[in-house]
Amino acid sequence: MNNIYLFSHIYIYMYYLFSSINIINNQFRSFPLDIQLYILLFYLFTNNKNLLYLFITGLISECSVPILKEVIFKMLCNCYKKDYFPLFGNCKRPSGAKGCDSCLNSDKLSTSYGMPSGHAQIMGCITGYIYFYLKYKTELKYKNKKKYNLLIGLLFMLNIYMGYTRVYVTKCHTIGHVILGGLIGLSISYLCFKYFNKK
Numbered sequence: 001m002n003n004i005y006l007f008s009h010i011y012i013y014m015y016y017l018f019s020s021i022n023i024i025n026n027q028f029r030s031f032p033l034d035i036q037l038y039i040l041l042f043y044l045f046t047n048n049k050n051l052l053y054l055f056i057t058g059l060i061s062e063c064s065v066p067i068l069k070e071v072i073f074k075m076l077c078n079c080y081k082k083d084y085f086p087l088f089g090n091c092k093r094p095s096g097a098k099g100c101d102s103c104l105n106s107d108k109l110s111t112s113y114g115m116p117s118g119h120a121q122i123m124g125c126i127t128g129y130i131y132f133y134l135k136y137k138t139e140l141k142y143k144n145k146k147k148y149n150l151l152i153g154l155l156f157m158l159n160i161y162m163g164y165t166r167v168y169v170t171k172c173h174t175i176g177h178v179i180l181g182g183l184i185g186l187s188i189s190y191l192c193f194k195y196f197n198k199k
Contacts, residue, residue, distance in 0.1 A: 031119060031122065031123060031162065032062055032118065032119060032122045035058060035122070035126055036055065036058050036059065036062065039051055039054050039055045039058060039126075040055050043055055050133060050137070053129075053192070053193075053196040054126065054129050054130070054133075056192070056196075057125060057126075057129050057188065057189055057192040057193070057196075058122060058125060058126050058129075060125075060188060060192060061121055061122050061125035061126075061185055061188045061189075062118075062122055064121075064188070065118035065121060065122070068116060068121075068184065069112060069113040069114075069115065069116070069118065070112070070113055073085065073091060073113065073115045073116065074091070074113050077091035077092075077115065085115060085176070085180075087176075088115065088176035088177070088179065088180045089174055089175075089176035090114075090115075090174055090176070091113070091114060091115040092113065092114050092115075093110055093112075093113070093114035093172060093173065094114075094171055094172070094173070094174060096109070096171075097109070097110045097114070097170075097171060097172045097173075098110060100112070100170060100172035100173075110172060114172075114173055114174070114177050115176070115177050115180060116177055116178075116180040116181035116184055117163075117166050117172075117173045117177040117178045117180070117181035117182075118181065119162055119165075119166050119173075119181070120159070120162055120163055120166060120173070120177070120178040120179075120180075120181030120182045120185065121181035121182065121184050121185040121188075122185060123158060123159055123162040123182070123185065124159055124181065124182035124183070124184070124185025124186045124189070125185035125186070125188050125189045126185075126189070127155040127156075127158055127159055127189075128185060128186040128188075128189030128190065128193075129189040129192065129193055130155060131152060131155055131189075132189065132190065132193040133193070134148065134151060134152070136193075136197070137197065159182055162178075163175070163178040163179075163182070166178055
């Protein structure tokens with residue numbers, strides 16, 4: 001219960017701190033491209049196979065986004081009246097969504113499908129893989145519980161803030177899109193982590 005109280009206060013603090021800071025919001029906007037580049041560079045410098053696994057996991061998630069959006073969920077949503085998907089709401093992007101890509105800040109109306117949020121999916125995938133790594137491949141949970149909880153809290157807040165930017169800053173998605181994207185990303189990270197660490 002104390003963790004929920006702490007996370008809610010951190011979220012409120014982040015909202016007031018970052019809502020008017022464009023550089024941070026732009027960083028979250030370009031996250032899908034940036035994070036893959038950073039992970040690949042760290043891998044090339046360190047030759048750490050876990051970073052390679054993280055890179056491959058992120059790449060799988062990123063490559064699956066167009067298939068999920070434009071094929072699978074478009075077909076599933078069209079099975080219901082008015083582009084509706086049970087539990088997660090409207091399938092299309094909010095009316096008037098503009099410049100929803102990862103890099104360019106344009107006034108062009110977005111033509112891609114809304115569900116699920118690709119940004120939330122990739123964030124959920126990357127942070128999910130890091131979470132599973134910290135939990136199952138390190139002893140940080142037992143050796144330094146405060147540091148472990150801080151890192152887990154940071155991973156959680158990154159997902160919350162990504163969702164916030166996609167719904168309220170760029171206005172490119174609904175809350176349902178973001179939640180579904182995060183859950184898909186987490187599922188991909190779990191499957192990849194299990195595959196890469198099956199020994």
